[in-house]
Amino acid sequence: MFKWYEEAKSIAERDPAARSVWQVIFQYPGYKALRMHRLAHWFQKRGFYFIARGISQHARHKTGIEIHPGAKIGKCLFMDHGMGIVIGETAEIGDYCTIYHGVTLGGTGKDKGKRHPTIGNNVLISAGAKILGPMKIGDNAKIGANAVVLAEVESDTTVVGVPGRAVKRAGERIRQSFELDQIHVPDPVSQEFCKMRIEIERLRSELSEYEKSLSNLKNSLSPDLEAKSKESTEPKQDEE
Numbered sequence: 230m231f232k233w234y235e236e237a238k239s240i241a242e243r244d245p246a247a248r249s250v251w252q253v254i255f256q257y258p259g260y261k262a263l264r265m266h267r268l269a270h271w272f273q274k275r276g277f278y279f280i281a282r283g284i285s286q287h288a289r290h291k292t293g294i295e296i297h298p299g300a301k302i303g304k305c306l307f308m309d310h311g312m313g314i315v316i317g318e319t320a321e322i323g324d325y326c327t328i329y330h331g332v333t334l335g336g337t338g339k340d341k342g343k344r345h346p347t348i349g350n351n352v353l354i355s356a357g358a359k360i361l362g363p364m365k366i367g368d369n370a371k372i373g374a375n376a377v378v379l380a381e382v383e384s385d386t387t388v389v390g391v392p393g394r395a396v397k398r399a400g401e402r403i404r405q406s407f408e409l410d411q412i413h414v415p416d417p418v419s420q421e422f423c424k425m426r427i428e429i430e431r432l433r434s435e436l437s438e439y440e441k442s443l444s445n446l447k448n449s450l451s452p453d454l455e456a457k458s459k460e461s462t463e464p465k466q467d468e469e
């Protein structure tokens with residue numbers, strides 16, 4: 230099967246709105262931009278920068294998608310709607326990724342050389358998301374709509390918000406440290422009781438130490454006195 234047909238077929242399979250593979254080939258701007266990028270990249274790799282840039286700009290006018298000819302794009306990228314997508318020169322995209330309109334794979338302006346992100350396989354980048362910098366986005370990651378991602382994203386992770394924060398990993402919700410746990414709240418009354426019990430135990434052991442040392446002292450000062458005091462405390466059998 231031709232590569233171009235395989236790519237169109239994979240898009241048709243992933244888009245519930247697609248009616249046929251031929252519709253994707255002739256009427257999907259994302260698909261057109263991808264085909265033109267393959268050509269532009271071919272010229273770029275061979276040093277024909279002017280022609281490469283010309284093709285890229287032509288694709289931009291036709292589709293509203295701007296992909297630098299130097300960007301490396303894997304198999305079967307699906308750019309849904311497409312308008313406003315910008316993909317920078319040193320960006321790399323893995324296989325079977327989906328990118329919606331308004332996405333930027335850009336640089337922060339602080340890096341030199343590799344300035345744009347590296348996207349893994351099967352990554353979803355939602356509408357309006359911005360991924361800025363030369364970091365990696367792991368396989369199967371999902372970037373939420375309008376998120377601004379400035380740091381590396383682990384595989385199988387969902388990132389949302391500005392700046393992007395991980396909210397799910399491998400289907401499990403990630404609990405943020407600042408969130409209040411409404412269920413496992415500590416009980417202040419039982420905590421006070423615990424403290425009091427510990428204090429009573431401490432006082433008891435201290436008291437028994439004092440009692441021991443007092444009786445030792447009495448013994449050493451006057452053994453007779455101690456015996457007498459014991460006798461006086463014991464009940465007399467005769468009297469009964």
Ligand SMILES: CC(C)(COP(=O)(O)OP(=O)(O)OC[C@H]1O[C@@H](n2cnc3c(N)ncnc32)[C@H](O)[C@@H]1OP(=O)(O)O)[C@@H](O)C(=O)NCCC(=O)NCCS
Pocket residue numbers: 310329353354355356357371372373374375376387388389390396397402
């Ligand atoms: C991120 C997204 C792909 C969902 O991924 P998911 O792994 O299934 O995550 P969930 O839907 O379970 O959401 C997880 C949490 O993130 C929140 N969240 C999801 N998307 C968000 C977004 N774009 N911005 C802020 N928070 C978001 C959810 O409210 C949820 O929060 P909660 O756990 O406090 O309830 C999806 O929300 C999204 O942004 N889709 C947009 C797709 C798009 O661009 N469509 C355009 C078609 S034209």
